Amino acid sequence: QVELMESGGGSVQAGGSLRLSCSGSIESAFRTMAWFRQAPGKEREAVATIYTRTRSPKYADSVNGRFTVSQDDVQKTLYLQMDNLKYEDTAMYYCAGTLRTPAWGLLFSVHEYDSWGQGTQVTVSS
Numbered sequence: 001q002v003e004l005m006e007s008g009g010g011s012v013q014a015g016g017s018l019r020l021s022c023s024g025s026i027e028s029a030f031r032t033m034a035w036f037r038q039a040p041g042k043e044r045e046a047v048a049t050i051y052t053r054t055r056s057p058k059y060a061d062s063v064n065g066r067f068t069v070s071q072d073d074v075q076k077t078l079y080l081q082m083d084n085l086k087y088e089d090t091a092m093y094y095c096a097g098t099l100r101t102p103a104w105g106l107l108f109s110v111h112e113y114d115s116w117g118q119g120t121q122v123t124v125s126s
Contacts, residue, residue, distance in 0.1 A: 004095050009120030016085050016124070022078040022095030022117060030097040034113060035069060035080045037091035037122075044094070046108035048080060051101060058107050063089075087126040092119040 008020040034049040048069035049058045068081040096113035
């Protein structure tokens with residue numbers, strides 16, 4: 001099992017930007033990667049996924065147009081660029097990966113992912 005590690009979290013004012021990184025991610029085996037988040041008292045939810053072979057992204061409606069998921073195959077790193085952050089984006093953010101290619105409709109399910117990082121905290125102040 002590949003170990004994933006997130007970085008780049010922090011505190012920012014609403015309207016600001018952050019870029020999260022997930023290392024140890026773009027090993028040749030992972031075919032699908034994702035960013036999830038979990039706020040206190042809420043379930044873990046997907047915000048962005050990507051098929052690593054085709055670089056096809058999928059975004060949650062709540063972040064579409066503000067967040068961008070990308071990968072650097074040389075650095076073996078997955079990124080999440082977060083712009084125009086809102087208070088409701090405050091959460092622990094996790095990257096996840098799987099050796100499989102889940103169907104498009106299942107990409108946002110936590111059960112589709114086998115490897116997870118420990119998370120990085122994002123706090124947005126209004």
